[in-house]
Amino acid sequence: MDWINKIYLNPSQSDQAWSKLNCDKLFKFEAINMWHNVLIKGENIMNKHLKSLAHQVNDYLKNDNKADAKKALTVSIEKLHDLRVATRKWLAVMNPDDEMVASFKKIIQASNKVRDMDVFLWEILPTFPESWQADLVALQAGLQDSRAELNSQFKVLLETELVDELVRAKKRLVKHAHAFESAHGRHKMPFKEIEKRLKTAVKELKLLDLEDKQLHKIRLLIKRLRYQLEHFYPEEHKALALTETIQERLGLFHDQYQAMNLLDKHxxxxTPHMFEQTYAFLQHEKQRTISALRQFLTK
Structure with a gap:
């Protein structure tokens, strides 16, 4: 383990150790998982979230319980969700202009389809009427097969590309801690700007002619504002509560929207009749979700 300590505790002597790390594919995420043992003077928020992300990647890659496939699937769903949240929180404290932002966004982009299927199979599908469930068995089986294939592809991407990016980010964070702290401070959004954007978003959400894609953009903005508040203004409880509520309800709306896309694709x-019924059901639920949000915002 000396080469790991050299990388993180004494970057100036890390060339040989770094070469060893690059050659040793099997132990890269094991090295990442040891970051909690690394003592960095004045540990900042960026280091905290990078370590959290590294742990989530490690846990996700290690989940391979072939003896209990059902348990492995349940854990996989939970770990994927945790991994995506940790990634978004890390991105929220990165400088948007950093060259590595695109690499970490790949984690979200590459796992979107898997997450959409998870939501549909285990959150949306059970909400359909009981009398329909027998007619949905073929759809459920087909989506589970697709989910397994997409999940395998995502794991390969993590192991072959994104773990390298995590290790590289850690090396940069240790070696250039002061520069990272400065960049971190530069993209801190002033609270007045957060209030302004939140007020504009609420105003837009009350409009009746918004398209689904517009609502999706607002959801992403609200998510960013929420993470800004959590990182920099945790004492602003009212604004935090509002962003959490909006994000939760727009998240449900987005899940229903994506479920309709999955139905259409599969x-x-x-049967034609069942497709029409399920599609109409989701359209109705989606409208109820956005109506409830608008009612909440007009109180």
Whole structure:
């Protein structure tokens, strides 16, 4: 383990150790998992979130319980969610202009389809009427097969590309701690700007003619504002509560929107009548979700 300590505790002597790390694919995420043992003077918020992300990557890659496939699937769903949250929180404290932002966004982009299927299969599908469930078996089986394939592809991407980016980010964070802290401070959004953007978003959400894609953009903005508040203004409880509520309800709306897309893509697994019923059901639920949010915002 000396080469790991050299990388993180004495970067100026890390060339040989770094070469060893780059050659040793099997132990890269093991090295990442040891970051909690690294003592960095004046540990900042960026280091905290990078370590959290590293742990989530490690846990996700290690989840391979072949003896209990059902348990492994349950853990996989939970770990994927945790991994995506940790990634978003890390991105929220990075300088948006940093060259590594695009690499970490890959974690979100590459796992979107897996997450959409998880939500549909285990959150949306059970909400359909009980009398429909027998007609949805083929759809459920088809989506589970697709989910397994997409999950395998995502793990390969993590192991072959993104783990390298995590290790590289850690090396930069240790070696250039002061520069990272400065960049971190530069993209801290003033609270008045957060209030302004939040007020504008609420105003837009009350409009009746918004398209689904516009609502998606507002959801991403609200998510960013929430993470800014959590990182920099945790004492602003009222603003935090508002962003949390909006994000939760727009998240449900987005899940229902994506579920309709999945139905449309896999309608061959349903009878024409069942497809029409399930699609109309989701359209109705989606409208109820946004109506409830608008009612909340007008109180």
């Amino acid at each position: 309608q061959s697994l349903l």
